[in-house]
Amino acid sequence: xxxxxxxxxxxxxxxxxxxxxxxxxxxxxxxxxxxxxxxxxxxxxxxxxxxxxxxxxxxxxxxxxxxxxxxxxxxxxxxxxxxxxxxxxxxxxxxxxxxxxxxxxxxxxxxxxxxxxxxxxxxxxxxxxxxxxxxxxxxxxxxxxxxxxxxxxxxxxxxxxxxxxxxxxxxxxxxxxxxxxxxxxxxxxxxxxxxxxxxxxxxxxxxxxxxxxxxxxxxxxxxxxxxxxxxxxxxxxxxxxxxxxxxxxxxxxxxxxxxxxxxxxxxxxxxxxxxxxxxxxxxxxxxxxxxxxxxxxx
Numbered sequence: 001x002x003x004x005x006x007x008x009x010x011x012x013x014x015x016x017x018x019x020x021x022x023x024x025x026x027x028x029x030x031x032x033x034x035x036x037x038x039x040x041x042x043x044x045x046x047x048x049x050x051x052x053x054x055x056x057x058x059x060x061x062x063x064x065x066x067x068x069x070x071x072x073x074x075x076x077x078x079x080x081x082x083x084x085x086x087x088x089x090x091x092x093x094x095x096x097x098x099x100x101x102x103x104x105x106x107x108x109x110x111x112x113x114x115x116x117x118x119x120x121x122x123x124x125x126x127x128x129x130x131x132x133x134x135x136x137x138x139x140x141x142x143x144x145x146x147x148x149x150x151x152x153x154x155x156x157x158x159x160x161x162x163x164x165x166x167x168x169x170x171x172x173x174x175x176x177x178x179x180x181x182x183x184x185x186x187x188x189x190x191x192x193x194x195x196x197x198x199x200x201x202x203x204x205x206x207x208x209x210x211x212x213x214x215x216x217x218x219x220x221x222x223x224x225x226x227x228x229x230x231x232x233x234x235x236x237x238x239x240x241x242x243x244x245x246x247x248x249x250x251x252x253x254x255x256x257x258x259x260x261x262x263x264x265x266x267x268x269x270x271x272x273x274x275x276x277x278x279x280x281x282x283x284x285x286x287x288x289x290x291x292x293x294x295x296x297x298x
Contacts (some may be wrong), residue, residue, distance in 0.1 A: 008042040009071055011035050012050060016060045016068045017140075076140075080283075092284035093122035099134045100127065100145035102228055103245050104272045108161045109145065109293070116292045123285045131226055132198040137277060142286060148270030154278060160293040161272035165246045166207070168266070169258040173238040180261050181241075184208045184217045187262075191240040192219035193231055206243045209267035271295070 014024035015035065025032040043050050050064035060068055100109055105127060113125060128141075136144045151157040168181075174191075181187050187206065195204040203224065205216040221240045225231045228248060235242035236257065242249075246266070252258040274293055282290070 008038045010075070011038045012042060012064075013068065013072055013075060015039060015051060015058060016064060017072075019058050021058060091122050092120055092288045094283055094285040095124040095126060096143070096286055096289055097126045097141045098128070098143050098145065098274075099136060099139070099141050100129060100272075101131055102129045102226075103248070104145045104161070105129045106228075107245075107247065108272050112160075112292045116289065120285070120288060123288065125289070130198065131195070136275075143274050143276040145272050145274055148273045151273050151275045155275040156278050157273040157275045158290055158293070159271055159295045160274050161295055163268040163271045165266045165268050167244055167246045167249050167253070167260050168206075168241055168262045169235055169244060169249045169253065169260050170241045171236055171238040172256070172259055174235075174240070175259055180259070182262075184215050184262060184265055187217050187219045187241065190219070190221075192221040193234050193240045193242045194219060194221055194224045195226055195231075195243070196224050204243075208262070208265040210265045215265075 011024070011028060011030075014028050015021055018024040018027065021032050021036055025035045028035065039051060046063075048063040049061050050067060052059050052061050052064075098109070109127060113127075117123065117125065133146070133150065134141065134144055136142075145160070148157065148159065168187075170178075170190075178190060181190060184206070192206075196202065197204050203218065205218045208215045208217065219241075223234055223240060225234060228244070231242050231244060232248065232252075234240065235244070236252070241261075249258055249260070253260045274290065276286075
């Protein structure tokens with residue numbers, strides 16, 4: 001029975017993940033009708049309904065969710081092991097999917113990738129930037145990038161960047177009309193440029209620390225911007241105070257284009273780390289990428 005179900009299991013996994021027969025069929029390279037027929041046959045053999053179908057959507061039933069959670073990791077492990085056979089090739093090859101925040105992507109990943117990829121033309125990298133704490137296993141990423149303190153304990157973490165600090169900055173024109181904050185709590189009286197984190201579903205509370213005392217402040221303002229470039233443009237135009245990675249504003253502060261405040265309250269964060277599941281069998285391509293990203297004290 002297992003042998004005759006294998007292809008149908010793959011079809012079920014594709015539909016359950018895509019939540020759509022058309023996309024799943026395209027991904028598998030089969031017709032939608034053939035895929036639908038295969039799923040119905042699987043349900044009949046198992047004696048349970050695996051997918052709840054409506055005219056607009058497809059979703060796993062309780063039995064379908066149980067089967068999905070049971071077999072999906074096994075098939076993922078098989079795919080990883082098969083990819084590992086590329087060790088027999090002369091050159092590392094394959095596609096690596098990574099999710100990271102905008103700052104990490106631009107300051108850590110991109111400098112390494114632009115050196116790595118020309119040397120390994122058979123390696124492909126898909127880099128998706130977002131601010132959410134993505135579940136890389138569920139979303140089928142090979143790895144993700146987070147600050148060290150955010151990496152789950154069941155993941156392997158590799159440091160890829162130094163510790164860094166955030167900076168509170170405003171333009172000289174902004175401070176010409178407002179007093180500079182002397183403590184984090186004073187920010188509640190200022191027009192601040194906020195950031196929304198999708199994972200938490202709310203506005204990010206600015207984080208501070210001084211002499212072992214940690215503090216989070218929920219600020220208010222006219223703008224909510226997740227893009228670093230837009231936040232930089234807004235703060236330069238005097239539209240508010242911004243909470244920015246220190247390296248992004250260092251030049252502007254040195255040139256007097258921006259004014260930094262509360263510097264003594266901005267303690268270092270534990271740097272960026274590449275993380276991936278502990279059970280992941282590292283392919284040659286992935287090992288090459290990890291070594292290219294691994295942070296080494298200069």
